[in-house]
Amino acid sequence: MARILVTGGAGFLGSHLCDRLLERGDEVVCVDDFSTGRMANLAHLEGHPGFRLIRHDIAEPIALECDAVLNFGCPASPKAYQSDPVRTTTTCVNGTLNMLRLADACGARLIQASTSEVYGNPGVHPQPEGYHGAVSCTGPRACYDEGKRCAESLVFDFRRHHGLDAKVVRIFNTYGPRMHPHDGRVVSNFVRQALEGNALTVYGDGSQTRSFCYVDDLVDGVMAVLDAPAGFAGPVNLGNPAEISILEVARRVIALAGGGAGIRHAPLPIDDPVRRRPDIALAREALGFAPRVDLEEGLRRTMGAFAGAPPEAAPTGMH
Ligand code: NAD
Numbered sequence: 001m002a003r004i005l006v007t008g009g010a011g012f013l014g015s016h017l018c019d020r021l022l023e024r025g026d027e028v029v030c031v032d033d034f035s036t037g038r039m040a041n042l043a044h045l046e047g048h049p050g051f052r053l054i055r056h057d058i059a060e061p062i063a064l065e066c067d068a069v070l071n072f073g074c075p076a077s078p079k080a081y082q083s084d085p086v087r088t089t090t091t092c093v094n095g096t097l098n099m100l101r102l103a104d105a106c107g108a109r110l111i112q113a114s115t116s117e118v119y120g121n122p123g124v125h126p127q128p129e130g131y132h133g134a135v136s137c138t139g140p141r142a143c144y145d146e147g148k149r150c151a152e153s154l155v156f157d158f159r160r161h162h163g164l165d166a167k168v169v170r171i172f173n174t175y176g177p178r179m180h181p182h183d184g185r186v187v188s189n190f191v192r193q194a195l196e197g198n199a200l201t202v203y204g205d206g207s208q209t210r211s212f213c214y215v216d217d218l219v220d221g222v223m224a225v226l227d228a229p230a231g232f233a234g235p236v237n238l239g240n241p242a243e244i245s246i247l248e249v250a251r252r253v254i255a256l257a258g259g260g261a262g263i264r265h266a267p268l269p270i271d272d273p274v275r276r277r278p279d280i281a282l283a284r285e286a287l288g289f290a291p292r293v294d295l296e297e298g299l300r301r302t303m304g305a306f307a308g309a310p311p312e313a314a315p316t317g318m319h
């Protein structure tokens, strides 16, 4: 049994990680500022003897004793991270620095949640970890993309200069229950719109692609990295390489919802990557990572969860 600090534990991925850690008998300290996270994601853990919640902004230092840090505290949807871009950069850079210092002070290992966004609008397809990316450092996505790139560089400096056992996972588009229905991401938008009987908003002509990973598969990958030997640092891609156009995702969601909803095209956001697909050879070989849930099944589960949840407005971190 270990004591694990999960930053962003009230969010989509963080709350699933808290569950998985508690299930295997670890003790969990969740640190979250609730900017995009919500109590509803943790309500089932209230009173759990192994779970503790601290409301705190990781851009400010915090002292805690733990064996490992899962640094997932950061807004992830473009709508959320662009609503206060300076705060996003501060969370990525100062937040990661604070967590690395904390891990260093107590001899903990650290797993940094990085992103496929470090590849930007990729010139290499699919994206292997060795590809250095094509990121705009001045566009509206830069606060997140460059913030996460800087966070990766901090992780590797702490490895080299402090001997810290810190590792980087590069997460590709992940979806599932507990995404906020108003976070503006494509799966949450499409599923909510279809359930409400509204047209699905496809940005541009919908020919841009993404590769969608179901949350349970992603959590398997993060847990494997958490348990990997100290010599394994990554960065390692985690995602499902099944690539699909956004228009086709819309068609599948509409079909699952019974076929009634239409499609409405809206302008493509600035710097929207044209295509994205992870090369997961490293994760397969080093970690035995193998995503199992296909998009059809994952969308069905997500739709079921959204349909069963009480209606919600957008939280303060998502203007
Ligand atoms: P989310 O918005 O649901 O969760 C993020 C959580 O972090 C929220 O609970 C939020 O309140 C908290 N948070 C934000 N800033 C904070 C701060 N300064 N201090 C403390 N807590 C803070 O997003 P998610 O999809 O669960 O993403 C979690 C992590 O995974 C992020 O680091 C994100 O960059 C990374 N990631 C996610 C995806 C994905 O597809 N879901 C893809 C790539 C990377």
Ligand code: UDP
Binding pocket: 077, 078, 173, 184, 185, 186, 187, 189, 190, 201, 202, 203, 204, 208, 210, 246, 268, 269, 272, 273
């Ligand atoms: N998208 C869309 N309609 C929406 C939300 C998003 O067509 O209602 C598109 C968006 O332009 C992008 C893709 O879906 O091409 C994935 O967007 P998301 O915000 O989920 O993630 P990211 O762009 O960070 O991969």
